[in-house]
Amino acid sequence: MWESESDLGRGREYGNGVLNSSKEVVKIDGFKRRDRSWYVATDVPSDLLVQVGDVNFHLHKYPLLSRSGRVNRIIYESREMEVKRVQLDDLPGGPDAFELAAKFCYGIAVDLTAANISGLRCAAEYLEMTEDLEEGNLIFKTEAFLSYVVLSSWRDSIVVLKSCEQLSPWAENLQIVRRCSESIAWKACANPRGIRWAYTGKPKKVSSPKWSETKETSPSHNQPVPPDWWFEDVSILRIDHFVRVVTAIKVKGMRFELIGAAMMQYAAKWLPGLVKEDVGEEGNNNKLKDSSWKEGGLHMIVAGIKEDMPSKEHRMIVESLISIIPPQKDCVSCSFLLRLLRMANMLKVAPALVTELEKRVGMQLEQANLGDLLIPSYKSETLYDVDLVQRLLEHFLVQEQIEPSSPSSHSLSQGSPRPNAKMRVAKLVDSYLTEVSRDRNLSLTKFQVLAEALPESARTCDDGLYRAVDSYLKAHPTLSEHERKRLCRVMDCQKLSIDACLHAAQNERLPLRVVVQVLFSEQVKISNAIANSNLKDAGESHYQPVISTRKALLEGTPQSFQEGWATAKKDINTLKFELESVKAKYRELQTEMDNLQRQFEKMSKPKQLSAWTSGWKKLSKFTKTSGVESQEIGNQEPVAAEQVRKPRRWRNSIS
Structure with a gap:
């Protein structure tokens, strides 16, 4: 049965190897401290000085020799006849842990809590306080407290795992990290219906639950448990321990989208500036927006976020997060992946991990937005990393080829193929080209390769490409005629809209040949539209006698086809009207020209005639x-x- 959280602050009291039932605070009558030294309050003078770091302990040999195998060995293996000084600088847990161990040796009651148990357990192992010296020694006591008290409590497991950060490699070798990680993972994956939910501390938004099966909670606190209740507590752990917990949670079958959301929560805390407005995009009702430390409950014992963390630790966090991203698609947002990729390039993360992250971005590139795609370049002279975007496109195209032929892919298993993914990526690339084309250091070759990376079928309209080409021509006015023609080959004049054609016809930056092609393609469109309209009119007059059957034919036609044909008919009528307007304008101009010719002849004098x-x-x-x-x-x-x-x-x- 899990321990009630009300027992956390009280802990357990042990004295002389016997569990004391009385609730006594720790008595310091037996030990007195003066500056950086501890003394035992007794009539017998101390005969042993133990130095742990910069703290001195004036003790007696017999209590330590009776329970510590290490002190025994140090004293009896020493070449000196009378050992009066022992130095233990590498003792895990430091002076605080040795103080508790020394009190235990003197028979003073020691209050075991989640905050001190890991350091005391490692110190007991270091001092070799085993059962061979005395039954019920400190190793046995601390191990029993870990197994029966700490591991049965959610918050105690979190606190102990957090305290293990300063106890490497002792905590790893004693399996404290592994056992706490598995305990946390088991509770995180438990059925929320069996959890009696109540908040700890005053703030109502703190996501630390109270685990209690024996005590009823108040009706006001009795509410459904959100699926992300464990995010906040797990995110206070150091990255290596967070990886251990997430790995254990994966093994126990946690939903991959929750694991991804927990990773985003962790990144929001430990990588300042990585996750800002990306919060809430996944719609999983998590609390990623509040990434600040909260008062009350578990978070009272944890220090604040290290904003000035060195780049080495940032790089370790980024590399660890990349390595534990679930393989399933859409477990994290594409925006988060791109920001992680930006930071990975900035911190010079291992190339293999960067490549893996680029592949993950390519899997869901159609979800990206332009702002996250504008990643600065740290190697080339260009302002943005165009080569990176080129690689992302290649990974996207490879994934597009794999998905249709892979029935086990995630998209097919959920019945949501991506027919419009290429079109969305094409619009994104066109916007990206328009933005980066303003860079004077961007070469024509890079622009052309990126513009032609997607197949022609990905674009039904080349207006975006035309804007990018025009922007590149503005930023590079010194291009030769040959280079301008080469640049304009990336777009298809037949895919330009009417507005784009009107703009291109008046654009002095375009080569003359491209302008002619635009005008010719527009003329062909108008001719085809008129021809289709004439055929349609002829068809209607031809089938006039069978007009009674049109209603049945119209009802049998799909609604999408009817709407598309209505739109096409409207466009054809618009084109016919524009053509008639052009013809009328031409006739007006011809009349005006004849009038001007007559006026010129009247005004001409015979003497001045040639x-x-x-x-x-x-x-x-x-x-x-x-x-x-x-x-x-x-x-x-x-x-x-x-x-x-x-x-x-x-x-x-x-x-």
């Missing part, structure tokens, strides 16, 4: 005369009529 103009006048008179004659002669002289029409056509073409 020989060319006078020749034109004579030719016009001859044309008029020939026209009168042709009217008189009629059809008898067809050659003269032909001479009347030719000069008029020539004049119109010249004008």
Whole structure:
């Protein structure tokens, strides 16, 4: 049965090898401290000085020799006849643990708690306080407290595991870390319905539950247990112990999305600036938003976050988090992975782990956003790491090829294939190219390779590519004509919208050949639209007699097809209207040009006419005369009529 949390502060009292039932505080009458030295309050003078770090203990040999095998060996193996000084600088737990061990040797009651049990257990092992010297020695006492009290309590297991950070490698060798990790994992994976839930401490948002099966909680605290109740407590552990706990939780079958959320909670605490607005994107109702330390309960004994943690420790945390990410897709958000990748590049994490992280990002690249994709470059001269994005695209394309052929993949098992993933990635890449194209150090080759990385089927419209190309031309005005043509090959003029075509037709930065292609492709679109419209009208007139069956045919047509055809019909009508407007405008311009020509001829004086103009006048008179004659002669002289029409056509073409 698990211990009630109300026993945490009281602990257990042992005196002379017998468990005391009285609730006594630790008496310090037997030991007195002066500055950095401890003395035993007795009439017998001390005959042994034990130095532990910078603290001196003035003790007696007999109590220590009766219970410590190490002190026995040090004294009896010494070459000196009378050993009066023993130095134990490497004792685990330091002076605090030795103080408790010394009191135990003198028969003074020792209060065992979760805060001191790990240090005292390691000190007992170091001092070799075994059962061979005396029954019920300190190793037996501390081991019993660990097994029957600490491991049955959630908070005690967390506190002991936290205290083991200063006891390496003793805590590892004595299996304290392993046992606490498995105890925490077992309780985290337990059925929440069996937990009587109550908060510890005053703040209502503290996620430390009270484990109690024997005592009823108040109705106000009796509420459903959230699935992330264990995140906050586990996130206070050092990274190596956190990895041990997460590994044990994986083995016991915890849901991978909860493991991923716990990792994001841990990163929010120990990697400042990594997780900010990413909180809450997964919709799993976790408490990642509140990453500050809270008062009350377990968190009272833990120091604050190390904002000034050296880069070596940051690198260790990043590497450890990468190594324990669950293999399932979507266990963490793509935004979190990209920020982790940004920090991994900055801290120069091991290349193998960086490659593994890039593959994970490629698995869910369609979920990324532009802000997280703009990762600074720490190697090349460019502002952003374009080569990294190129590798992410390659991993994405490889994953796209694997998923359809893998029936055991996660996406297929959940019945959610990604038909539009490439289109979303294409839009993301176009936005990324538009942003990085402003960098003057970005080479044309890198831009072109990244723009052509995705297949043509990924883009139904190349407006995004056109914006990126135009932005690159603005930032690189010194490109040659050949380089501009090469740059424009990345986009398909036939996939540009009407707005993009209008802009491209007036864009002086584009090569002339590209402008012609844009105009030609738009003309082809208009012609095809008119032809389709004419065919449709002809088809409607042809099938006019069977109009009674159209309703049944329309009802049998899918709704999506009907909506698509209605949209296409509307676009065709719009194009026809625009074409008629262009024709009317052309006729107006032709009329205005003829009027201007007449005004010019009236304003011209005979004296200022050139020989060319006078020749034109004579030719016009001859044309008029020939026209009168042709009217008189009629059809008898067809050659003269032909001479009347030719000069008029020539004049119109010249004008």
